[in-house]
Amino acid sequence: MKVEQLHGPSIKPFQIADLERLIQEDSADIFGPFGLQKGGKVIVTRAPARLDIMGGVADYCGANVFEMTLERIAIAACQAREDRHIRAVTLGVGNQYLYQPTKPENDTSNTVLLGDKRVQQGVELSLDDFYADGELKTYAQVRELFNKDAQTAWSGYILGGFYVLLKEGKLERFPHGAAIVLKSTIPIGAGIASSAAIEVAALMAIDKLYGLKLSERDIAQVAQIVENRIVGAPCGIMDGVTSVSGKMGKILSIRCQPPTSLTSEVPYEILEGVSKPFYVKFVGVNTKAPRSTTSTAYIEARTAAFMGLTILQKALKLETNYLCDFSVQEFHERCKPLLPEQMRGEEFLEKYGATVDTVTEVAAEKVYPIRCRVQHPIYEHHRVKRFIAALKNADKHPERIRAYLREAGALMYESNASYRDLAGLGSPEVDGLVRIAQKIGEEGGIYGAKITGGGGGGTVALLCYGMVTKSLTQLHAAYKLAWGLDAEIFHGSPDGAAEFGHYVWELKESAPIEHF
Numbered sequence: 001m002k003v004e005q006l007h008g009p010s011i012k013p014f015q016i017a018d019l020e021r022l023i024q025e026d027s028a029d030i031f032g033p034f035g036l037q038k039g040g041k042v043i044v045t046r047a048p049a050r051l052d053i054m055g056g057v058a059d060y061c062g063a064n065v066f067e068m069t070l071e072r073i074a075i076a077a078c079q080a081r082e083d084r085h086i087r088a089v090t091l092g093v094g095n096q097y098l099y100q101p102t103k104p105e106n107d108t109s110n111t112v113l114l115g116d117k118r119v120q121q122g123v124e125l126s127l128d129d130f131y132a133d134g135e136l137k138t139y140a141q142v143r144e145l146f147n148k149d150a151q152t153a154w155s156g157y158i159l160g161g162f163y164v165l166l167k168e169g170k171l172e173r174f175p176h177g178a179a180i181v182l183k184s185t186i187p188i189g190a191g192i193a194s195s196a197a198i199e200v201a202a203l204m205a206i207d208k209l210y211g212l213k214l215s216e217r218d219i220a221q222v223a224q225i226v227e228n229r230i231v232g233a234p235c236g237i238m239d240g241v242t243s244v245s246g247k248m249g250k251i252l253s254i255r256c257q258p259p260t261s262l263t264s265e266v267p268y269e270i271l272e273g274v275s276k277p278f279y280v281k282f283v284g285v286n287t288k289a290p291r292s293t294t295s296t297a298y299i300e301a302r303t304a305a306f307m308g309l310t311i312l313q314k315a316l317k318l319e320t321n322y323l324c325d326f327s328v329q330e331f332h333e334r335c336k337p338l339l340p341e342q343m344r345g346e347e348f349l350e351k352y353g354a355t356v357d358t359v360t361e362v363a364a365e366k367v368y369p370i371r372c373r374v375q376h377p378i379y380e381h382h383r384v385k386r387f388i389a390a391l392k393n394a395d396k397h398p399e400r401i402r403a404y405l406r407e408a409g410a411l412m413y414e415s416n417a418s419y420r421d422l423a424g425l426g427s428p429e430v431d432g433l434v435r436i437a438q439k440i441g442e443e444g445g446i447y448g449a450k451i452t453g454g455g456g457g458g459t460v461a462l463l464c465y466g467m468v469t470k471s472l473t474q475l476h477a478a479y480k481l482a483w484g485l486d487a488e489i490f491h492g493s494p495d496g497a498a499e500f501g502h503y504v505w506e507l508k509e510s511a512p513i514e515h516f
Contacts, residue, residue: 001026001038002510008044008503013494015073016044016503019183023077023507033110034087034122035181036079036507043078043208044503047200048494049192050242051284052452053461054384054415057298057423058377059236059256060357061305062322064271064384066253067238068282069246071492074184074197076158078205081177084127088158090114091183092121093194114154114188123155127174130163139167139229146230153231157195158182158202160230164222165203171212178209187488190286191451191458195231196239199223204244204497208504216498219244221267234302234359235454237268246496247273251282253388257322274388277395280405281464283472284490287479289429289457298454299360301373301423306355307348307362308339308374314352321356323374324381331378339371369424376422380415387411401465402442409448409463413438416450425455429483433460436478444471459490 001023012020022030023042030036048069055065081087092112112121129145130137137145142163146156158180165171180202186194200223207214214222223240227233237256246252250273257268276282309323315338326335346364355362362368387408394404416434420426430451437449437460448463464471472489479487494500 002508004506004508006041006504006506008501013046013073015075015183015185016046019044019075019077020505023505029089029091029121030077030181032089032122034124034179035089036077036179037081038509039507040079042505042507043205044505045076045078045201045204045208045497046073046500047197047204047243047497048073048246049186049194049197049490050239050246051192051282051459051461051490052238053251053282054387054412054450055238055380056415056419056451056453057236057301057425057455058324058380058384059238059254060234060302061309061324061377061381062255062257063324063377063381064253064255064388065238066251066274066384066388067242067246068251069242069248069493069496070192070284070490071494072186072192072490073494074182074186074194074201076201076205077181077183078202078209079179080209081179083177084174085124085177086127086159086162087122087124087177087179088155089122089179089181090119090154090158091181093184093186093188119154120149120151123152123159125155125159127162127177130166136163136167143230143232147232156230157198157226160226161199161203161206161222164225164230165206165212168222168225170214170218170222171210174210178206180205187286189290189458190488191453191455192284192286192490193239193243193453195227195233196223196235197243199226200240200243200497204502208502216244217267219497228359234299234357239453241268241270242496244497245270245499246493247499248495249493250275274391275395277391277398277401279466280391280394280401281491283462283464283468284452285433285460285462285475286488286490287427287429287433287457287460287483288485288487289427295454295456297424297456300366300368301425302357303355303360303362304368304370304373305377306357306360307343307352307368308370310352310355311339311370323377326378328379328382331375335374336371339374341371342367342369344368372422373424376418379418379422383411383415405447405463405465406442412448412450412461412463419451419455423455425451427451427455427457429485430457430460432482433475433479433487436475436482437462440471440475444468444474446471446475
């Protein structure tokens with residue numbers, strides 16, 4: 001297959017070049033029964049993973065978070081269809097450098113390895129499946145549509161955007177169907193927003209294919225709605241924002257106000273992009289400890305935080321929906337005396353009814369630790385602001401850089417402890433790796449370490465200064481010796497999906513080889 005480039009940068013990132021190679025080789029994974037057609041235009045988009053430097057789960061409480069893109073990406077190749085079918089193909093999570101099939105050549109089944117699960121590789125729906133009696137179905141009905149079969153539930157991340165765009169009024173009707181092939185180098189369950197990157201890449205491709213002219217804010221919000229209401233993961237807004245709006249070499253300071261619909265006037269605000277001081281870098285270390293934003297601990301932590309907010313709203317007659325509008329002092333003086341250490345869901349529902357959170361529900365039979373789950377996001381919000389100030393001071397006053405990095409690192413260690421002790425989202429493996437980082441310490445160029453994202457395992461963020469190759473090798477070896485897990489190290493910070501843009505390729509049959 002011949003690929004003619006009609007639009008996009010002349011120099012291709014290696015991940016895009018690898019996709020082009022697969023197309024040129026007529027890969028059966030690309031041109032299978034659910035994939036692209038051999039001919040016509042293809043839109044190619046790219047969205048990166050993210051490294052949560054500070055803030056994490058406090059985003060759903062309206063916190064300031066500090067987020068960086070990572071050099072692991074999801075790529076979507078999207079092609080128009082003449083019918084009203086929408087198709088999705090996943091190539092699985094491939095090697096960082098070169099895609100290799102995840103099944104033997106003689107395996108003709110429509111399956112692929114996705115993380116540690118084998119799933120159906122291709123999925124087909126009709127745009128008409130989103131309607132009943134001429135009206136759009138409800139979110140609950142469409143969520144059931146995507147999740148009725150565990151083998152195909154992954155397609156909600158890719159095709160769910162079609163429904164959300166219709167439901168949220170971004171267009172009245174799709175004029176035709178489409179096929180989307182998804183290729184990702186982001187490990188699943190590593191806590192670096194693999195799902196947000198997939199959603200953003202797919203939405204960027206849909207936007208360009210249909211000429212919707214969506215804003216960066218639209219893309220981030222729709223991605224979150226797909227995650228919350230189609231997939232069923234109650235994550236906040238920061239993942240999508242970072243994947244869409246990230247900038248190479250910059251760390252985004254984001255004030256989060258999680259929206260409940262696309263009509264929210266101020267869903268979030270990117271306060272600034274902060275540069276790293278010279279010789280300072282942030283590194284992600286995937287502990288390989290399993291985690292998930294659909295896990296019980298994450299959902300219960302979020303639910304308890306909103307239960308605490310509801311109690312405070314009723315007692316103090318508050319209008320705010322964000323815990324992080326409270327200062328640390330206000331928490332101790334006004335909030336702490338009003339919050340029970342724990343409360344059974346049944347008692348809460350009788351006294352207060354439902355919370356304002358649209359993506360979690362209070363379970364009557366469960367006992368929720370309220371006070372500590374409220375304390376974590378409030379403290380974390382203020383830690384983030386102090387961390388950003390310390391990093392800026394390190395850049396402004398290089399003669400005192402070590403002192404400011406020491407201050408920033410101490411805040412990271414505090415955050416890690418708070419995740420464990422107050423949010424209930426710690427992990428023995430993560431704590432083990434953080435302790436190793438502390439032992440290596442400043443002499444080895446590691447100033448701070450903390451758990452990231454939804455917690456419960458996944459990736460640790462390291463604050464490093466100077467040449468740390470030897471220290472990272474030492475950390476990797478010590479962690480493997482202690483836990484028997486082969487950690488994975490992430491470097492680099494590319495542009496987000498919006499800054500990167502898109503490619504337009506024309507696919508043409510290659511001319512037959514002439515033999516002389």
